[in-house]
Amino acid sequence: MLSSLHLNPTLNYATLNYSSTLLLLRGSRRRTRRGGANDSLVSTAHPARQYPSLSASLAPAREEERKEEALLPPHLRPESLPRHVAVIMDGNSRWAKARGLPSSAGHEAGYHTLKKMVELSCQWGIRALTVFAFSSENWTRPKMEVDFLMTLFENVLKESLGEFLREGIRICIIGDSSELPQSLQKLAKEVVDKTKNNTQIDLIVAISYSGRKEITQACQNIAQKVKDGLLEPEDITESHIEEELETNCIPEFPNPDLLIRTSGELRLSNFLLWQSAYTELFFTNTYWPDFGEADYIEALTSFQNRQRRFGQRIN
Amino acid sequence: MFFLASLFSLKGHHPLPVFPPIPSYMYTLPRVSVPHRNLVIKVEKDLEMEKHGRKPEPNIFASVWRFLRRCLFLVLALGPMPNHIAFIMDGNRRYAKRRNVKEGTGHGVGFTTLTSICQYCYEMGVKYVTVYAFSIDNFKRKPEEVQSLMDLMKEKIDELLEEDSIVQKYGFRINFWGSLDLLSEPVRLAAEKVMTHTADNTGPVLSICVAYTSTNEIMRAIKKSCARKSFRTQGYVNCDGESVCEDNNGYVTVADLEENLDTADCPDPDIVIRTSGEARLSNFLLWQTSLSHLQNPNPLWPEFSLRNLVWAILEYQKIYPYLEARRRLAKKEN
Numbered sequence: 001m002l003s004s005l006h007l008n009p010t011l012n013y014a015t016l017n018y019s020s021t022l023l024l025l026r027g028s029r030r031r032t033r034r035g036g037a038n039d040s041l042v043s044t045a046h047p048a049r050q051y052p053s054l055s056a057s058l059a060p061a062r063e064e065e066r067k068e069e070a071l072l073p074p075h076l077r078p079e080s081l082p083r084h085v086a087v088i089m090d091g092n093s094r095w096a097k098a099r100g101l102p103s104s105a106g107h108e109a110g111y112h113t114l115k116k117m118v119e120l121s122c123q124w125g126i127r128a129l130t131v132f133a134f135s136s137e138n139w140t141r142p143k144m145e146v147d148f149l150m151t152l153f154e155n156v157l158k159e160s161l162g163e164f165l166r167e168g169i170r171i172c173i174i175g176d177s178s179e180l181p182q183s184l185q186k187l188a189k190e191v192v193d194k195t196k197n198n199t200q201i202d203l204i205v206a207i208s209y210s211g212r213k214e215i216t217q218a219c220q221n222i223a224q225k226v227k228d229g230l231l232e233p234e235d236i237t238e239s240h241i242e243e244e245l246e247t248n249c250i251p252e253f254p255n256p257d258l259l260i261r262t263s264g265e266l267r268l269s270n271f272l273l274w275q276s277a278y279t280e281l282f283f284t285n286t287y288w289p290d291f292g293e294a295d296y297i298e299a300l301t302s303f304q305n306r307q308r309r310f311g312q313r314i315n
Numbered sequence: 316m317f318f319l320a321s322l323f324s325l326k327g328h329h330p331l332p333v334f335p336p337i338p339s340y341m342y343t344l345p346r347v348s349v350p351h352r353n354l355v356i357k358v359e360k361d362l363e364m365e366k367h368g369r370k371p372e373p374n375i376f377a378s379v380w381r382f383l384r385r386c387l388f389l390v391l392a393l394g395p396m397p398n399h400i401a402f403i404m405d406g407n408r409r410y411a412k413r414r415n416v417k418e419g420t421g422h423g424v425g426f427t428t429l430t431s432i433c434q435y436c437y438e439m440g441v442k443y444v445t446v447y448a449f450s451i452d453n454f455k456r457k458p459e460e461v462q463s464l465m466d467l468m469k470e471k472i473d474e475l476l477e478e479d480s481i482v483q484k485y486g487f488r489i490n491f492w493g494s495l496d497l498l499s500e501p502v503r504l505a506a507e508k509v510m511t512h513t514a515d516n517t518g519p520v521l522s523i524c525v526a527y528t529s530t531n532e533i534m535r536a537i538k539k540s541c542a543r544k545s546f547r548t549q550g551y552v553n554c555d556g557e558s559v560c561e562d563n564n565g566y567v568t569v570a571d572l573e574e575n576l577d578t579a580d581c582p583d584p585d586i587v588i589r590t591s592g593e594a595r596l597s598n599f600l601l602w603q604t605s606l607s608h609l610q611n612p613n614p615l616w617p618e619f620s621l622r623n624l625v626w627a628i629l630e631y632q633k634i635y636p637y638l639e640a641r642r643r644l645a646k647k648e649n
Binding site: 140213215218219220222223226269270273274277278280282311 | 541567594596610645647
């Protein structure tokens with residue numbers, strides 16, 4: 001029963017009060033920031049402010065400001081958006097089952113949702129997106145489903161390569177690639193090579209991934225260094241371990257700021273265990289194929305309203 | 316269990332579902348601030364009496380309450396009970412600020428809450444309780460605050476060995492997890508003393524994480540694994556046909572790391588509860604909570620009471636079949 005409800009996890013009274021205060025501040029900041037032609041013709045209270053295309057015809061706003069307004073939803077502040085978002089794309093099979101469709105239809109619908117999410121992230125200036133496509137525990141699923149998923153990944157990579165190059169998306173694939181079919185491994189390597197110079201957004205896809213195995217692999221690499229005499233066991237620090245993790249393909253911000261898990265499950269399921277030490281978690285009951293722009297905005301708004309302290313005091 | 320859930324929801328001011336709908340994992344009954352101020356005053360009076368060596372007087376209501384609790388726990392135990400619950404005790408300072416009392420009082424009331432929760436867990440049959448008392452990141456706070464927390468910790472750790480503490484009453488075994496060498500000498504010695512004294516207890520296990528972060532714990536486990544592997548390859552360890560040496564040519568495995576973690580002799584937590592509504596782990600048991608049910612109720616830690624604990628367990632019982640299937644799959648995989 002509960003899983004079919006669209007529930008809003010941000011509605012506790014603390015965030016309600018805080019977010020309404022923020023809206024107020026946002027309004028006043030706009031008034032002081034936009035000097036010049038806009039103020040006299042269109043006041044901030046004018047409903048036309050909400051509709052960029054309409055306000056454009058009413059007031060000669062500057063080109064960049066109009067673009068910025070068109071790109072970001074009204075109450076999201078660009079400076080407090082997460083730089084790195086991680087997503088656990090859960091619920092495809094349940095979505096399909098609820099509609100009497102096979103699970104392959106769920107995964108296809110999930111792919112379209114992912115595409116939309118990457119587009120929105122590019123638009124809103126999110127610099128990195130990590131998605132949990134296939135866990136190492138998923139290998140125990142029925143062979144037909146696993147084969148379908150592998151074929152889906154191959155087709156997606158093949159068809160979307162052109163788009164990645166056009167949109168400036170850099171792809172990284174993390175996970176134990178040795179378990180993947182040979183053709184997929186080759187294709188993945190090719191896509192990663194071809195897109196490595198793109199700078200618009202980094203998209204990390206976790207296929208056959210397990211957080212514990214990733215940390216163990218990092219430990220193995222460090223043990224090898226110790227064996228080769230490059231490092232003493234007493235000198236091992238957390239940064240040595242972080243360098244060996246696969247998410248180091250984005251060296252500037254390897255740790256996600258926000259982790260979204262769909263379909264109402266409240267756990268991390270072996271995803272980015274080390275990296276999610278200080279990640280804000282957002283859980284929603286929506287199934288992944290239904291996760292749309294509105295849900296994404298909700299997640300980002302929830303992130304914006306949180307106070308991140310990293311163990312310290314903020315007075 | 317749904318019957319119990321509906322009972323609790325009727326007792327509160329809004330039945331499920333509610334408009335605007337509140338997700339079940341964020342559901343709490345409304346806080347009542349006036350009785351809590353009285354509770355703070357009562358606790359302060361009790362603490363005052365205990366300091367002067369006078370015990371607070373027991374009363375008949377306590378016995379009746381204990382009996383009612385036992386009945387409640389019997390009903391709760393009809394469903395699957397968690398074996399290990401972990402708590403991130405967040406919100407002590409905010410609690411003190413909201414009630415306009417001294418900052419240290421928040422932590423004092425928080426400690427009382429901890430002992431009550433341990434008692435309830437013991438009565439319910441929850442074998443392992445883990446709490447996040449002090450993170451390595453908390454050392455970055457103001458020196459006065461860190462010092463007062465260290466003093467409070469030393470005082471409370473010493474109290475654990477007293478006659479009427481939970482250790483003596485229920486036979487708790489106490490663990491201290493973390494980089495204890497980062498603690499000041501008196502606190503570290505007190506912690507080690509308690510661990511030695513309670514090492515042979517067979518009751519429930521209370522693990523207190525002080526000077527702890529999960530990344531630090533994993534790093535120490537990696538150091539130990541690497542040191543052990545290098546000793547083995549350099550021939551310092553005499554294998555003599557022991558099966559433990561027949562591992563894959565010095566490859567570090569998941570099991571190797573797990574046995575070197577602080578939590579080696581504890582099962583993974585079934586539920587992780589972070590109070591005060593924050594939804595993040597803050598570097599707490601990252602390795603161990605991969606399949607734990609994460610909950611973030613709104614009450615601050617000093618306000619966390621039996622009804623919140625029972626609600627948390629009901630939530631866990633709702634999703635238990637699905638979680639158990641996932642755990643079996645994960646075990647098969649490993």
